[in-house]
Amino acid sequence: MVCSNGVRLLRSSRRFLHSNRFHSSSSAVNEFLVGGGNRLLGASICKSSRVVWSTNLNKVNNNDWLRFGALCGKLGAIRSVHGTGSLARDYYEVLGVSRNATPSEIKKAFYALAKKHHPDMNKEDPDAEKKFQEINKAYEVLKDEQERATYDQLGHDAFEQSKGLGGGAGPGGAGFGPFEDIFSHGFEDVFKIFEPGFRQARFGGQDVKVTLELSFMEAVQGCTKSVTFQTILPCEACGGTGVPPGTKPETCKRCRGKGMSHCKTCNGNRVVRGSKTIKLDVMPGVDNSETIKVSRSGGADPDGYEPGDLYVTIKVREDPVFRREGSDIHVDAVLSVTQAILGGTIHVPTLTGDVVLKVRPGTQPGQKVVLKKKGVKTRGSFSFGDQFVHFNVSIPTNLTPRQRELIEEFAKEEQGEYEKRAAAGAAG
Numbered sequence: 001m002v003c004s005n006g007v008r009l010l011r012s013s014r015r016f017l018h019s020n021r022f023h024s025s026s027s028a029v030n031e032f033l034v035g036g037g038n039r040l041l042g043a044s045i046c047k048s049s050r051v052v053w054s055t056n057l058n059k060v061n062n063n064d065w066l067r068f069g070a071l072c073g074k075l076g077a078i079r080s081v082h083g084t085g086s087l088a089r090d091y092y093e094v095l096g097v098s099r100n101a102t103p104s105e106i107k108k109a110f111y112a113l114a115k116k117h118h119p120d121m122n123k124e125d126p127d128a129e130k131k132f133q134e135i136n137k138a139y140e141v142l143k144d145e146q147e148r149a150t151y152d153q154l155g156h157d158a159f160e161q162s163k164g165l166g167g168g169a170g171p172g173g174a175g176f177g178p179f180e181d182i183f184s185h186g187f188e189d190v191f192k193i194f195e196p197g198f199r200q201a202r203f204g205g206q207d208v209k210v211t212l213e214l215s216f217m218e219a220v221q222g223c224t225k226s227v228t229f230q231t232i233l234p235c236e237a238c239g240g241t242g243v244p245p246g247t248k249p250e251t252c253k254r255c256r257g258k259g260m261s262h263c264k265t266c267n268g269n270r271v272v273r274g275s276k277t278i279k280l281d282v283m284p285g286v287d288n289s290e291t292i293k294v295s296r297s298g299g300a301d302p303d304g305y306e307p308g309d310l311y312v313t314i315k316v317r318e319d320p321v322f323r324r325e326g327s328d329i330h331v332d333a334v335l336s337v338t339q340a341i342l343g344g345t346i347h348v349p350t351l352t353g354d355v356v357l358k359v360r361p362g363t364q365p366g367q368k369v370v371l372k373k374k375g376v377k378t379r380g381s382f383s384f385g386d387q388f389v390h391f392n393v394s395i396p397t398n399l400t401p402r403q404r405e406l407i408e409e410f411a412k413e414e415q416g417e418y419e420k421r422a423a424a425g426a427a428g
Contacts, residue, residue, distance in 0.1 A: 091138035104303040110139040205299035205308035216319035222284035228277040232299035237265035270302040288316040327376045327385030365393045
């Protein structure tokens, strides 16, 4: 009974292929597939299907082959009495999107699923590779506008059979080995998910780099600054939908979105270029040429992914008093001749205010003293650097008569002392 039903179906198919209806109207194909022919598909044939008729293939054009592929999609169920129907899921179901999904929504769903079910991320799941291929196969069809339209018209099973995707191919068929989908054209993008910097290159908005100038004390003590820069922003007029306010962003099945009205502000791009301002908390101790990363504060993404990152490079203005080397601070202290000779006390500036510093008698130019823990606070710890005070001696250029007289007397006495020591050394 099963075999006789199959033969009747093949004969019916043969008559239909040779009729004018097959070559003249795609609606006739649809009528045949959804009509009486479908009722015979419930049963399977005891042996693999064979071609039991001949026809002049030279008279069949490309459109005819497409229609014939649709017919083969229905005949593909005739395999074996032990065979079962196709278990492949609808491509929209595989990606978890609706049939009205936009290309960006399909793309977003694909990358999320591809990353989730990648075999390298699910080594303990024996079905991970199968799921991975299923996701890729669905995306390869739905991402292509023409392929998607054909898929919507034919339906899932008929489309797979017409492409040679359903349950493997026989001689001369397309055929898909277990790894063929992975290395097929365009699939190399999936592996970029796991490459360094992939999010910046493939997902999310553009990163933004700016320079922020700080005073020396702002960098040392920390501060809060407003940073303004030009970047990509969500269109406020349409709320980032790309369509006029009050309308729903749906893709027309007839024109595939070509006739969709767009937001006049962003021209349907969902984003515009404009000025953006953020508040930046600069931590104490930031140094010149350091870069602060502010996550998700860069440019907006038109496909709805998270914004890019903002990179703020710090430029610290030179200070007239302080010099910095890491967490240490350096200052110069100028001594008079008498202070250098006799010693005394001076006021020295520090990051927290002036302190009194004792100068030892006979201090030489270039000598330095260390003020412990008077430097910059080390980030990530409770310790501070040191402050180094470098001494310079100021030599007067304009002396009063009295000062000159005293200096000359000092010089004579110094010379006399030198001669006495020299004579004593010679006598000894």
